[in-house]
Amino acid sequence: MIPPIASDFVAGESPAEAISHVRHINRGGVGGIVNLLGEHYEKRPPADADRDAYLALLTDLGREDVSGSISVKPSQIGLDVGEGVFEENLAPIIERAEEEGVFCWIDMEDHATTDVTVDAYERHATATDGGVGVCLQANLKRTPEDLQRLAALPGKVRLVKGAYPPPKGLSYRDRERVSEAYEELLGFMFREFDAGVAVGSHDPRMIDRAKELYEEYRTPFEIQMLMGVRTDAQFELAKEGYAVEQYLPYGNRWPSYFYRRMRERKENAAFALRAIAGS
Ligand code: FAD
Numbered sequence: 001m002i003p004p005i006a007s008d009f010v011a012g013e014s015p016a017e018a019i020s021h022v023r024h025i026n027r028g029g030v031g032g033i034v035n036l037l038g039e040h041y042e043k044r045p046p047a048d049a050d051r052d053a054y055l056a057l058l059t060d061l062g063r064e065d066v067s068g069s070i071s072v073k074p075s076q077i078g079l080d081v082g083e084g085v086f087e088e089n090l091a092p093i094i095e096r097a098e099e100e101g102v103f104c105w106i107d108m109e110d111h112a113t114t115d116v117t118v119d120a121y122e123r124h125a126t127a128t129d130g131g132v133g134v135c136l137q138a139n140l141k142r143t144p145e146d147l148q149r150l151a152a153l154p155g156k157v158r159l160v161k162g163a164y165p166p167p168k169g170l171s172y173r174d175r176e177r178v179s180e181a182y183e184e185l186l187g188f189m190f191r192e193f194d195a196g197v198a199v200g201s202h203d204p205r206m207i208d209r210a211k212e213l214y215e216e217y218r219t220p221f222e223i224q225m226l227m228g229v230r231t232d233a234q235f236e237l238a239k240e241g242y243a244v245e246q247y248l249p250y251g252n253r254w255p256s257y258f259y260r261r262m263r264e265r266k267e268n269a270a271f272a273l274r275a276i277a278g279s
Contacts, residue, residue, distance in 0.1 A: 006258040009228035010037070011248040015057045018250035021227075022061075022068040029238035030246050032068040033105060033224065034061070037251035038076045044085060047078035051089040055096050062100025070097065071105035071247060074117050079109075083116050094124050098131050105158065108135040111166035118146055122153060130154030135200065137162030138182035139171045147188055156196035158224055159185055161203075183209050190217040197221035198245070202230045207237070228261065 002010055011021035011034075022032030036054060041047045054070060054077075061068050072093060078085030090106075097104040106121055108114065121134035132155050136143050139162035150157055161178050165171070172178045183206070189197045190213035199210045202225050210221055222243035225234050238244040249257055 002254055006254060009226070009249075009258055009261050010254040011227060011250040013250065013252050013254070015053070015060055015250065018057075018248060019060055019064055019066060019068065021248055021250075022066045023064070025234075025246050025248075026067050028235045030234050030244045031222075032066070033071045033245050033247045034068055035071045035073075035107070035247060035249045036076070037249045037253040037257050039073045039109070040075045040080055041078065042080055044078060044081050047076065047081060047085060047089060050076050051078075051093060054093050058093070058096045058100045058102050061102045069103035069105060069245070071107050073107045073109060074113055074120075075109055079113060079116065086116065087120065090120055090124070094128060094132060098128050103131060103133065103156075105133045105156075106135065108137055108160075110164040111140060111170055114140065114142065114146070118150070121155065122150070125150075125153045125155030128155075130156075130196070132156075133158060133196070133198065135160055136185075137164070138185050139173075139178045140166060141170055141172065143181075143185060144188065147185060147192075151189075151192040154196075156198050156222075157189065157193070158198035158200040159189065160200040179203070179205065182206055186210055186213060190214065190219045190221070193219055195220045198224050200224045200247075202226070202233075204233075211242075226261075 002013060011018040018034050022034065025032055034057060036050055038050050054072060057070060074086050077089035094104050106117060108117055117134060121132060124132045135158040136146055137160055161182055172181055186209055197219055199206060199221060201207065207223060214221060222245055223237055224245045224247055227246050227248040234244050234246055
């Protein structure tokens with residue numbers, strides 16, 4: 001059982017709870033991106049177990065009448081064990097997703113995994129004719145080139161600021177510089193993509209920029225935010241007619257995810273402390 005404050009950020013421990021949360025947010029016009037919590041497995045068994053959990057989740061999502069996709073971390077399905085293991089586990093997940101008509105996102109992890117992740121996306125986006133999406137990080141200096149390479153492919157790209165601090169020479173560290181890079185990359189995506197633009201940010205400035213770019217280029221786009229972050233804004237944007245997707249993690253590895261969310265933003269920690277003091 002997930003305690004009250006953590007349950008603002010995590011949909012539950014079981015797939016049934018995650019799907020129930022998807023159904024709940026669907027009623028407010030928001031789609032769900034379901035992520036089973038888990039990463040950086042050094043041995044094959046837990047990676048294979050999470051692959052199997054995703055296969056079962058996909059069958060459930062396909063059976064239920066919900067608007068839901070999945071998002072998978074490469075190191076969760078074996079990238080730290082070996083690139084071959086990652087591919088062996090990713091392929092059946094994408095195959096099942098295609099069979100069930102469920103969209104499959106691939107999260108982006110640290111900079112050492114960008115090549116293998118983008119290569120996998122390229123292969124599967126082409127093979128599935130766009131049933132797959134990948135995340136790219138604006139804080140990486142290489143991202144303009146990656147976007148150029150991916151612009152003509154079917155599929156979707158989620159642009160985020162980047163959650164993994166890469167080595168200095170390869171990345172922007174200054175927050176304002178990362179925001180500027182994000183805006184420049186969004187401009188490229190709206191100009192060069194026919195569709196498949198996903199704005200993975202809670203930042204009102206980035207979202208306003210996407211709205212302006214939409215007025216100029218009319219490229220379809222979606223806004224993606226995390227469960228528990230700016231929830232009211234998610235439903236307001238959906239009410240205004242924007243496509244909004246909520247990334248919702250579930251599973252029994254929720255404590256480390258929850259503490260990361262707390263560390264990230266002082267507001268979240270202050271809110272949690274107030275709630276504990278009041279309970
Ligand atoms: P920030 O730069 O953190 O904040 C900018 C402004 O946004 C703030 O000043 C505030 O106005 C507003 N804001 C932000 N958080 C809050 C809050 N809690 N409450 C109220 N206002 C707030 N990173 C990866 O590296 N790989 C991934 O695969 C990945 N996937 C992601 C998927 C989704 C759907 C999302 C939303 C993020 C993902 N990230 C991923 C994380 C991302 O890289 C950023 O670390 C994270 O989103 C913080 O950046 P930001 O643009 O949201 O806003």
